[in-house]
Amino acid sequence: MYKILFITPVKxxxxxHDYITNHFEFDVLENPTYESVKNNIDKYDILxxxxxxxxxxxxxxxxxxxxxxFILSPSTGLNHIDVDSVPIISIKRDDILKQIWSTAEHxxxxxxxxxxxxxxxxxxxxxxxxxxxxGRLGTMVETLCKNxxxxxxCVDKYDGSYEDLFNHVDVLSLHIDLNKTTVEWxxxxxxxxxxxxxxxxxxxxxxxxxxQHIKDLLLSGKIKGYATDVLQTEYNQKESQFKxxxxxxxxxxxxxxxxxxxxxxxxxxxxxx
Numbered sequence: 297m298y299k300i301l302f303i304t305p306v307k308x309x310x311x312x313h314d315y316i317t318n319h320f321e322f323d324v325l326e327n328p329t330y331e332s333v334k335n336n337i338d339k340y341d342i343l344x345x346x347x348x349x350x351x352x353x354x355x356x357x358x359x360x361x362x363x364x365x366f367i368l369s370p371s372t373g374l375n376h377i378d379v380d381s382v383p384i385i386s387i388k389r390d391d392i393l394k395q396i397w398s399t400a401e402h403x404x405x406x407x408x409x410x411x412x413x414x415x416x417x418x419x420x421x422x423x424x425x426x427x428x429x430x431g432r433l434g435t436m437v438e439t440l441c442k443n444x445x446x447x448x449x450c451v452d453k454y455d456g457s458y459e460d461l462f463n464h465v466d467v468l469s470l471h472i473d474l475n476k477t478t479v480e481w482x483x484x485x486x487x488x489x490x491x492x493x494x495x496x497x498x499x500x501x502x503x504x505x506x507x508q509h510i511k512d513l514l515l516s517g518k519i520k521g522y523a524t525d526v527l528q529t530e531y532n533q534k535e536s537q538f539k540x541x542x543x544x545x546x547x548x549x550x551x552x553x554x555x556x557x558x559x560x561x562x563x564x565x566x567x568x569x
Contacts, residue, residue, distance in 0.1 A: 429471030
C-alpha cells in the first residue's frame, strides 16, 4: 500500500477523510514549509498538495532524497509544482469539473464586491460584462451573469476580433489558461483598447496579467478596480504590487475552496492512483 503525505488539511472534509482513512496509510503535515516537507518526505510514496494551502513551489530539490512516485493535486492549475521527474496527477480536463461551480461563483462575488467597493457604486443591470476565455469556467460565469448584466460578450484568445469587447464592456473577467502565449498577455496595450474605463476581475492565474501595468492603470483610473484571486507573488513570498491600493480586492487563491468542491476534487484525484 502506498504511504501518502498530505501537505494540505483534510479533517474539514468528513467524507474524504473517512475515505482515505479506510483505504490508505497517510499522514498530514500541519503548517507545512519547504524545509519541513523536505525533512519528512523520504518516508512517503505519494505527495498530496493543493495550491491554496501552499506558499512555496514543489521542485526537484525538494524530491531529491525521496522515493515519491506520484504528486497529486486536486486542481487544474499546476504552477505550484515545478517537477519533471515524477508524474503529476490532477483534475485538469476531468469531467468532475462540470460538477464544480465554486470558481464561477467566486467570480460573481468578486464582480459584485469590486463594483460596490469603488465610489460612486454602480448597478450592473445596464452594464456589459466581457469574458475572456470561453471554456468551462467562462461558460459557467456567463450562465451566472446573463440575468444580471444587460449583455455578456465572450471571446477566446485566438478569436479574430475583439471589437465588440473593446467597444462595449464595463466589467472584464479573465478565465485564461496559463501557457507561454498568455504570460502577461493582459497589459497596458490590451487594456487601453477599451472605450470605457473598466473593472477587471481575475480568477485564472496571476501570471496572465502584467501586474506593474495593472497597477499603473489602476492609478490612472483606466482600470477603476481590480478584484483578483491570484497573484504572481503567491509562491515566492514577495510583496504584492497592489499593497496599499484601495481600489483592489485580493482573495488568497480560494475561488475553488468550498467544502463541496474539495470533497469532489480530492476524492477524484485519489481515485486516479
